[in-house]
Amino acid sequence: MSVPMPTHSSSASTLQPEKGQTHPFLGARSSLNLRRRLVNALVVLLTTLAALFAAGLLIYLLFYVLSQGLRYINLDFFTQLPTPNGEPGGGMGEAFQGSLILIALASLMGVPLGLFTGIYLAEFGRGPFAQAVRFLVDVLNGIPTIIFGLLAWVLIVIPMQTFSGLAGGFALGMIMIPIVTRTSEDVLRLVPRELREASLALGATEARTILQVVLPAARNGIITGVVLAMARVAGETAPLLMTAFGTTFWNTDITQPIDALPLRIFQFTLSPYQQQVNQAYAGAFVLIVLILLASLAVRLATGGFKQH
């Protein structure tokens, strides 16, 4: 009941159509009105049930995983290596370290490529070539992420004859490119034309205008896009299966297999040891909280809460 509106009966009494005229909604016969009101009530009921069922199921899943995970969170979980064969104690410290390394590698590749492509599309992107680029970036965005895993596997893992953090970073970087491109193109287009013109009128070159006026004006939006892309790849598992592969030891050598939080969650979920299953729940808890923090930060930065 957000919008104040006349009740149905009052509008019917004040807006009776003249004789002989048809009215799109006000039937002359009250039985017709009754039928419409019944249909309306039915729709309200059905959509409410759909929302209750959908939201209930999803929120149950969220809180079930969160409450299970919270029980097994402790300091060791963040700082220790997994214990062998499900002995008590231990953590998944190497997975956090590995995830950080992988996200850094992916950003090293995805952010510059995505940002410059976004700049090109926003500033110089006219004509059929730019349309083709946009289409291909969309295609890139729609490719299942496991395909990037296959790509990195064929290009890097097989020639190097070892799974590696490098291959994982490459696969994740491919996922970041279209996200960064689209958000940076969108926010760059939002920068007012007057700002560009003022800068050019002062004698600044085109390059200088873009680098020192347009980009700083769009900074928050671009950072938002990058954070979203990082949050997205932080949870990616499929492309890491055949690239980073995972390990249960500390490893900072990116030419060797490296662990990642979602990868560890996956392997421990399927583990026969209850201790490792518990740690999978704890890992899921941390992952959900990280995504929650990222999306809260993005909302605060873009004022998304005020919008609706």
Add this chain to the structure above:
Amino acid sequence: MIQERANLTKAQQQWLRWQRLLRAQRPGDLFFRGITLLFVLIVLGLVVGTAWILVSNSLPTIRRFGLSFLTNKAFDPVHDTYGVLPAIAGTLITSAFALIFAVPLGLGAAIFLVDFCPRPLRLVLAFLIDLLAAIPSVIYGLWGFLVLAPWLHNYGEPWLQQHLGFLPLFQGQPEGVGYLGAGIVLTMMILPLIISVSREVMLVTPVAQREALLALGATRWEVIRHAVLPFARVGILGGVILALGRALGETMAVTMIIGNQANEPSFSLFTPGYTLASVIANQFGEATPGLFLSAIIEAGLILFIITLMTNILARWLIASLQRQAQGSRGGRP
């Protein structure tokens, strides 16, 4: 001047234009443009390279099996014969299952959130749904494997069999893992996506159109039916296709619960199966160079082609719907 230029050939005119452009540009600007273009070309190269690598690396199986790769039921490294019919069937069955349940549920929930939901609840629910849309699939997989599969095995599937067992859908041995579990997990994964996208496009329906219908005495459902849904149609379709793309290519959540067996395609939802993505995820570890490796990459190629076709079809549908809408609104966008 104009006369003079008209005498030049097309190529000469083009050359003049280029020269003027080059003279007008400062070297720094040209350099900057060149750099951005270089990055664009790298990205293009990566996209085209992905397709090329998939094709060139699956040539051995394409040459050996041809189209029978699509119809062969066995993915059998021991006898070096490969086919992905069960995987293609599994991909389509689970995605269709997810769409059938998630689209009406999601659309209904979105309508409720936009029109009927009490205001304080609205913000909280919308935020939670957006959060759920961003949750990684491995977490849905974890829940599917640890909670849903045992429940289906002990309660869900026996119950279905007892009450609806006359349908071929619910016959066979209840195993917990299988098409049914994978379909349910996929439904739950794409549900927040559909709700979130539909809600966003329905929210931007012009208030004037809603009020105009209310002023005519329309019920709230009639407002949705005649103002909101026509306006949001294109956006909702876009969201559904996005969700379909997700479902088709989803690896983790499905791999964890579908059972990963190349069974004869059957009508039973209880059978464990395979999808294209889960074949890749399960088989790459044992891959040996040669046909085995090539078969895995060809499975990836087929998945790539299916999602590419879905994307192109979606663009075409959305463009034609938009053109239709513009036509009926008298040319206004």
